Amino acid sequence: xxxxxxxxxxxxxxxxxxxxxxxxxxxxxxxxxxxxxxxxxxxxxxxxxxxxxxxxxxxxxxxxxxxxxxxxxxxxxxxxxxxxxxxxxxxxxxxxxxxxxxxxxxxxxxxxxxxxxxxxxxxxxxxxxxxxxxxxxxxxxxxxxxxxxxxxxxxxxxxxxxxxxxxxxxxxxxxx
Numbered sequence: 001x002x003x004x005x006x007x008x009x010x011x012x013x014x015x016x017x018x019x020x021x022x023x024x025x026x027x028x029x030x031x032x033x034x035x036x037x038x039x040x041x042x043x044x045x046x047x048x049x050x051x052x053x054x055x056x057x058x059x060x061x062x063x064x065x066x067x068x069x070x071x072x073x074x075x076x077x078x079x080x081x082x083x084x085x086x087x088x089x090x091x092x093x094x095x096x097x098x099x100x101x102x103x104x105x106x107x108x109x110x111x112x113x114x115x116x117x118x119x120x121x122x123x124x125x126x127x128x129x130x131x132x133x134x135x136x137x138x139x140x141x142x143x144x145x146x147x148x149x150x151x152x153x154x155x156x157x158x159x160x161x162x163x164x165x166x167x168x169x170x171x172x173x174x175x176x
Contacts, residue, residue, distance in 0.1 A: 057116040057117065057118045057162065058116060058117050059113060059114070059115070059116055059117075060112060060113065060115045060116065060117055060144070060152065060161070061073060061112075061113050063116075063117040063154075063159075064144075064154065068142035069142065071136070071140065071142060072134055072142045075134065075136045075137070076109050076134075079102075080136055080137040080138070081105050081109070081134050081135065081136060081137075082100060082135050082136065082137050083098055083099060083100045083105070083134075083135045084098070084099055084104070084105050084108050084132060084133065084134050084135070085097070085098045085131075085132070085133040085135070085143075086098070086099075086108070086130075086131070086132055086171045086174055086175055087129070087130055087131050087171075087175060088130050088168065088171045088172045088174075088175035088176065089128070089129045089130060089175070090127065090128050091127045091128075093176070094130075094175045094176060095175055095176070096175065097171075097174040097175045099174075105134075107170060108132065108167070108170065108171075109134075111166045111167035111170055112132060112144070112167055114163050114164075114166065114167070115152075115161050115162070115163050115164045115167055116161065116162050116163050117152060117154075117159045117160070117161055118159075118160045118161065118162055119159065119160055120157060120158070120159055120160075121151055121158045121159055121160040122158070123147075123150075123151060123158060123160075124147060124151070124158060125147035125148035125150075125151055126147075128146075128147055128148035128149070129145070129146075129147060130145070130146040130147075130148075130149075130168065130171060131143055131144065131145045131146065132144055132167075132171065146161075146164075146168075149164055149165070149168045150162075150164070
């Protein structure tokens with residue numbers, strides 16, 4: 001009997017090793033092989049909670065199913081956003097701001113992705129106009145327009161938003 005192993009035992013040990021490797025690759029933060037993207041962890045205290053999403057609110061980058069939004073998310077993950085343009089204009093008092101600083105670009109993107117769209121709005125704000133435009137390494141760009149701090153202008157409709165304070169506080173600070 002010396003040196004003999006059962007086939008069942010070998011299969012069970014093999015399955016356990018495969019499961020362990022899968023757990024390490026998926027279950028460990030940043031995976032077993034590390035973070036392959038340049039985007040990194042974007043969760044913070046302002047990340048929309050599952051209750052908000054289940055109640056009908058959608059994070060802005062989930063709500064926007066356009067090719068431009070997909071390109072923005074890909075460009076962020078690949079680290080190919082070259083600059084961001086911002087405007088915070090309350091009653092004609094804002095100056096545009098542009099940054100190429102990758103730390104600021106990350107802050108802006110992180111704050112933007114935390115904005116949730118809560119539903120259509122009939123409201124229109126005429127004295128508050130704000131925007132953010134991300135410029136990509138390939139020469140393309142994509143952005144969002146807002147009326148005041150609470151309205152996203154998307155297509156030909158207005159939508160109420162929430163969770164936008166961190167985003168607009170940053171934009172207001174840089175543009176005034």
